[in-house]
Amino acid sequence: MAAIIVRNLDDEVRRRIKERATANNRSMEAEARAILTSAVSQNRFVDAWLSLTDQLRSDANGVPELDLPARSLPRDLDLS
Template identity: 40%
Template sequence: MASMTIHGLDDGLIQRLRMRAAAHGHSMEDEARHILRTALASSEPVAGNLADAIRTRLLSVGVVELDIPSREPIRELRDFTP
């Protein structure tokens, strides 16, 4: 089995890991292993281009043409000075 060392963890994170491990009756190493195992157990989709993901999802709907409303000139601002 491989080993790894993580440098640069802040004291607050270490303290929370210590407290969580104690609450579960584990060592800090066992708790960190459990956290990593749980976090990586779910197969998350690989990040990609958002536009491509939307396009792929909407392919089943087909092409939809939307009417673009005409634009009107900007109104003049009201004068609220007394």
């Protein structure tokens, strides 16, 4: 396993990690590990979701399959 040192960590960030660790019944190290793991795992989920739903958003030529309704200008607002 690799080790990482974070220099110049703001005191407020350290305090908030400590609070989260206490709330989650973890050490600060375990909480920081969970935060980092979550931060990098989230991108994989979004990329996978976008890839899977790409076929729903457009056809093979990149043209949307759903017709969007025409938009109109907003109505005038009378505040009198």
